[in-house]
Amino acid sequence: MSVSNDQVRHIAKLARIAMSDGEIERLGPELNNILGWVEQLGEVNTDGVEPLTAVIDQKLRLRDDVVTEGDIRDEILANAPEPQHGFFAVPKVIE
């Protein structure tokens, strides 16, 4: 299976990474190379094998449903590139 430039462009859009046509053209063969290599997994018979989701057997813990920290708005906003009036600001979304 080979990925076309249009597909690479679509993936870049899904991943929210702006790419020039030149970058798309460079990346296409690289991705195809890597994807072609991982396709060797097709040789492995995995019939009846459960996909591994936890590498070490553990029960997921539950914690009490209580607030454990809070009142740190300014600390959280301190790293925001454009905080405004105590909020994270983003470009206008709704016209």
Next chain:
Amino acid sequence: VSALTSKTIADLRKGFRLGEYSAVEIALGFNEAVSAARILNAFTVETPEDALSCAQAADNARAAGEPGSLAGIPLGIKDLFATRGVDTTAGSRILTGFRPPYESTVTANLRKSGAGMLGKLNMDEFAMGSSNETSAYGPVISPWRRKGSNVGLTPGGSSGGSAAAVAAEIVPGATGTDTGGSIRQPAAFAGICGIKPTYGRCSRWGVVAFASSLDQAGPMAKTVLDCAILLEAMAGFDPKDATSLNLPVPQWEANLSSDLKGKRVGIPKEYRIDSVPTEINALWDRGMEWLMDAGAVPVDISLPHTKYALPTYYIIAPAEASSNLARFDGVRYGLRVGGGVGLDGMYSATRAEGFGAEVKRRIMIGTYVLSAGFYDAYFTKAQKVRALIKQDFRKAFEHCDVILTPTAPSAAFGIGETTDPLAMYLNDVFAVPASLAGLPAMSVPGGLDEQGLPLGLHLIGNEFDEQTVLNAALAIEERAGFTLRPEKWW
């Protein structure tokens, strides 16, 4: 003062406790060594004042008679660990200027034990790389050089800054992280020790996430004993990490013993690869002889799915990375680039400028294998093969107690020498299977190759059995007698 920097952590601690020197003297010595070695590019940020204030506190604690297990020891911290108030960038432009208002659990544990911080260590961007060349800060240069050559070599990666700093003796020990070999391969390249514990031993809380089902923190230091001391301080249950192991931390240091009487050492036939240099396979054989000398018996084992480990890893790790790195959106922290149209335009422009080529490549692969129509064929398939790889190890450990292999298929290579992404991925061929299985694994120096560069031996243990890994590594360390340090040229 400079003689202090060549000591191990165990020796520094002993001398400090006996009052032969103060913690402040130790910190001053390392601070000076750090600033004299800037040409190695091992640090992204230096924090000499942190090392000094912790040293002052350690001296006070000693005077009060209650120094912690790492009192007086200043460490290097990989830039993947969140450190309160100190730039934490994961080697990426997208986290430029990020100063966490919190401290990672692992570094908090180290601080609680009395350790100070010399600075943040350079690394491959988001820990994606095997050579440190993907860092936004430029590559780390290994203190090692080939015999009769001054070509700049990589210290390996992604914990390359940690490996270079320990080898150059500008830190006595460092934290690393290992997703698919990022502690062990650089440790091998730099002639030092490094251990990745069982998945879940060290909390991932406050460690910038790459591939959450694989990421594990661990120590890098000059000796096996130092690794045991550091790991004991770093590990422990943390309710803030959903996959943290709720188990007491074993006394790895107190139980360290190179007596391997009756231990069975598995030699997996699938790790004997023709393209690997003969001196690496010869060192592997010598490693087994050393273990036998310590009382162990060799056992031939088979890990039949070994050849599928790397392709499995290069589906799972990028898939997890593509979701983890979705958080870098120019809104909450780090870089923000305007100019695009609307919110999506801002996201796309920010991520285009903030991420480097290798990170973009992996996000793209991850996005593709998780996308509609391909998820089962790639991601689910990889998770099934991962289950088979885990099963291989489970069966093997019915016949052996620890597994011995080489750490990496080559010694350190030159900066810029490996440009093909796939060729770079092959560096972790021996390291990745243990990562996929969540097993403890360690690299210990075995000797030098004919170019005069260090080679490592790799020990893989069963789940929760770091002790046997450390003990076998100690047996190798005692017999290999590897105490060489790179000749100082910086």
